[in-house]
Amino acid sequence: MAFAGTVLAAREVAAQRGALATFGKVIAEPGGVNGVSAAVHAWLDARAADEETLLDTVTTIRSACLGFSQEHGVTVSVRQESAAPEVRFDAELRDRISAVLGGVPVLPTGAGHDAGVLAARVPTAMLFVRNPTGVSHSPAEHAELADCEAGVSALAAVLEELACR
Numbered sequence: 001m002a003f004a005g006t007v008l009a010a011r012e013v014a015a016q017r018g019a020l021a022t023f024g025k026v027i028a029e030p031g032g033v034n035g036v037s038a039a040v041h042a043w044l045d046a047r048a049a050d051e052e053t054l055l056d057t058v059t060t061i062r063s064a065c066l067g068f069s070q071e072h073g074v075t076v077s078v079r080q081e082s083a084a085p086e087v088r089f090d091a092e093l094r095d096r097i098s099a100v101l102g103g104v105p106v107l108p109t110g111a112g113h114d115a116g117v118l119a120a121r122v123p124t125a126m127l128f129v130r131n132p133t134g135v136s137h138s139p140a141e142h143a144e145l146a147d148c149e150a151g152v153s154a155l156a157a158v159l160e161e162l163a164c165r
Helices: 002-017 051-072 091-100 114-118 145-163
Strands: 020-029 039-047
Touching: 002 020, 002 039, 002 051, 020 051, 039 051, 091 145
Parallel strands: none
Antiparallel strands: 020 039
């Protein structure tokens, strides 16, 4: 029950702050279908537009978790496994890409993709392919063939402009 309450709190807290918070990996032990778990190990993935909001979101979720654990008489251990600083992509490259593609929207991303790693060393930007559901990094993720083709065409146009400048 403490974990269920924490999941719901994470959703509510993140929504209130315009952030995202999900438990994408959960391991229940012993893991029987009809048994009560002796332990639950869960990984929170939280993202926000700025570091302050992220810290506030995670701190509030942690506080709720500790409250639920006391309420239900369970022990909780919390530790930070990883944290990635905000990635700022190259503004000039972003603006060039937007111009080549006819002024497409510029979207913020908390993505830890390869582009985020490269951004520390070389001018970097990302192109996104429309995904009607917004589901990402999941077997349920889906993009229509026409949207994938539009993404490939956009990438080709950008590469051509960059190569011929």
